[in-house]
Amino acid sequence: MSFIDKPFRDYAPGTQPDNDSPAYKSTVLRHPAQPRVKIPQTVTELAGPRFSPEKFPPTDNIAVNKGKEALGERIIVEGRVLDEDGRPVPHTMVEIWQANAAGRYNHERDQHDAPLDPDFKGIGRVFTDADGAYRFISIKPGAYPWGNHANAWRPNHIHFSLFGPGYATRLITQMYFPGDPLLALDPIFLATADEAARNRLVSVFDLSITQPNWALGYRFDICLRGRNATPMEDADAHHH
Amino acid sequence: MHTTTSQTIGPYWHLLEDKSWADLTRFGAAGEVITVEGHVFDGAGAPLTDACVEIWQSSPEAGDDFTGFGRSATDSAGHFTFKTIKPGPVPGPGNTLQAPHLAVTVLARGLLIHLTTRLYFEGEAANENDPILGLVEAPRRGTLLARETSAGVWHLDIHLQGDAETVFFEI
Numbered sequence: 001m002s003f004i005d006k007p008f009r010d011y012a013p014g015t016q017p018d019n020d021s022p023a024y025k026s027t028v029l030r031h032p033a034q035p036r037v038k039i040p041q042t043v044t045e046l047a048g049p050r051f052s053p054e055k056f057p058p059t060d061n062i063a064v065n066k067g068k069e070a071l072g073e074r075i076i077v078e079g080r081v082l083d084e085d086g087r088p089v090p091h092t093m094v095e096i097w098q099a100n101a102a103g104r105y106n107h108e109r110d111q112h113d114a115p116l117d118p119d120f121k122g123i124g125r126v127f128t129d130a131d132g133a134y135r136f137i138s139i140k141p142g143a144y145p146w147g148n149h150a151n152a153w154r155p156n157h158i159h160f161s162l163f164g165p166g167y168a169t170r171l172i173t174q175m176y177f178p179g180d181p182l183l184a185l186d187p188i189f190l191a192t193a194d195e196a197a198r199n200r201l202v203s204v205f206d207l208s209i210t211q212p213n214w215a216l217g218y219r220f221d222i223c224l225r226g227r228n229a230t231p232m233e234d235a236d237a238h239h240h
Numbered sequence: 241m242h243t244t245t246s247q248t249i250g251p252y253w254h255l256l257e258d259k260s261w262a263d264l265t266r267f268g269a270a271g272e273v274i275t276v277e278g279h280v281f282d283g284a285g286a287p288l289t290d291a292c293v294e295i296w297q298s299s300p301e302a303g304d305d306f307t308g309f310g311r312s313a314t315d316s317a318g319h320f321t322f323k324t325i326k327p328g329p330v331p332g333p334g335n336t337l338q339a340p341h342l343a344v345t346v347l348a349r350g351l352l353i354h355l356t357t358r359l360y361f362e363g364e365a366a367n368e369n370d371p372i373l374g375l376v377e378a379p380r381r382g383t384l385l386a387r388e389t390s391a392g393v394w395h396l397d398i399h400l401q402g403d404a405e406t407v408f409f410e411i
Contacts, residue, residue, distance in 0.1 A: 008411075012242040017352035024248075026350030029283040030400050034380075036356075036410040039372050040333045044298045044343050044358075045411045049309030055267070084241045097255040105252040109290075123255040159250065167296045167343055168411050172354060174247040188248060191352050197245045223241045 006227040007041040008168045009084060014194035023187035025148050041168055048166040051093040053127050061137040062096075062124040070120035072101025072139030074215040077175070077203070080132045081162065084226030088132025095161035096124045096136065103142030112144050137215065143182055155182035155189065164224040175220045176202045246353035251290045253347070254313060262312040264295075264324040269306035271325035275393045276359065276386065279318040280346060283401030287318020291348035293398075295359070299327040299340065326361075332371040339366035339373070346398060355408045359396050362387050372409075380407050 019031035039045075063070050081089040099105045099122060102114040106122050120139065128134045143153050157174040164171065176183060183189050183202070192198040200223075209217025260266050265273055276295065280288040291314040302308035312320040324342075332338040339360055346355040360367055362385040367373060373381055383406045386396035398406045 009243075015242045016246055019352055019355075021352060024350070024352070026248075027352065028350075029286070030288070030348065030350035032355065032405055032408050033283075033401055034405050034407070036408045037376055038410045039375055041411055042298075042332055042338060042372070043330050044296070044338070044341070047298050047302070049296060049307050050302060051307070055307075082241065084243060086241060095256050097253065099252075105255065107252045107255060110252060121255070159247075159253070161249075161256065170294075170345060170354060171244060172246060172249045172347060173244050188352065192245045194245075197242060200242075201245055201247065223244045225243050226241075 005046060007046065008166060008225040009228050011225070012194075012197075015192065015197035017191040018193075021187065021191040024191055041166075045168040046166050048163055048169065051127075051163065056093060056125060058126050059124045060126045060135065062121065063137050063139050065119045065121055068119040070100070070139050071117050072120070072142075074137065075140050076135065076137055076209050076211065076215050076217045077158065077220055078133070078135040078206075078209050078217065079203075079220040079222060081128045081134065081164075081222045081224065082132055083164075083224050085229075087226070088128070088130070089164055089224055090128055090130045090132055092128050092132075092162060092164055094126050094128065094134050096126070096138075096158055098122045098138065098141040098158040099144055101139050101142050103144035114142070114144065140177070140216075143180075148187060153182050153185075155180045155186050160222065162222065162224065169224045171222070171224060173222070174201060175218075177218070178202055178205055248349055248352050249292055249347040249354075251349040253292055257311070257313055262310050262320075262322050264307065264310045264322065267305045267307070269300070269325050271300055273323065273392065274326045275321060275323055276342065276396070277319065277321035277393065278386070278396040278398060280314050280320065280348075280398045281318060281400065281402075285402065287316075288314050288348055288400070289316050289318060290314070291318070291320075291346060293320040294345040294347070295322055295324070296343040296345070297324070297327045297341075299330045300325055329366055336369070336371040337366065339364050339370040341370075341372075344398070346400070355400070356411055357398065357406055357408050358384055359386050359394075360384050361394060376407050383407050
């Protein structure tokens, strides 16, 4: 059994949200009531899709559209995608999407009474390099109201979608911004029991990423499931 | 280090959508072309009109002409559809063989972490001895079996909650 065949580790307790989180109202009729069935990871779960920049061209500066600058506070977001052992996840695709500076998505179903920006589409795609590092340029997304409860507002956030090395490493998450007072009121953010885990969704302002007279820099590192260190097959291998 | 916390894909994920991704044969894959389609319903039987359904298959093996991965939005009726190559059997744990199947991921507003299930093909003899189906209590196995509704068109509805709740996996 090769390294690549080693199963991915279970999530650490409390570090993932429970789909049965009634404070977030959309979960009520959408969360499965039956317990999930635990299955072994087979080739289906251990392998996963590969995306190449040739077939899936990157867009790493979404603060500009057809040469025109989007409105808002220009930001640079930079980070590394690592596994739980701190190993880089190289050449993996990162998809991003977000609201504009006024807190409005360029999406027909978003009816928030805030202006659209013709120069901001709010979608990007980047790939990590050999060290797992990624970087993109955007504008800081605005907060926006939503219908979950009276006077509910989503904190400023950028959506991330990652695949990683296997089907079992799929991750969809949201990056937040430091010091946002809405985080303490947000049922989506608060649905994860482990406070340290959810606080890792908050990016860090970084003066070393910040470019003078141009853009503020934020660091957001992402961790994907690592491989189990001691599968049974390893013990067997030592006897050969 | 711990795996980053999942957050919902939300209602505006369509900004990502490229409809061509629902066709896994678009780069020229060869094999038996099939359509896989169905609906996603909530616990009240209402269609999910904003879900993202993804499929992944380890057979045929992914390569330049076949990514093995597809993504489809659900429409106003909660309907998703993919065009792909029919998978063959793949190895399972130990010396077992897995029946042809697709891995299916459901992402949506109201799901804080994605749901993982599988689609098997009704009538495949290999289903009887599939090591994963064998872990599912018999009365619920049918929630994973797609039915061929016309030649080459396989149908499976996904119920997130309720009497017909689909079996979801912890992987």
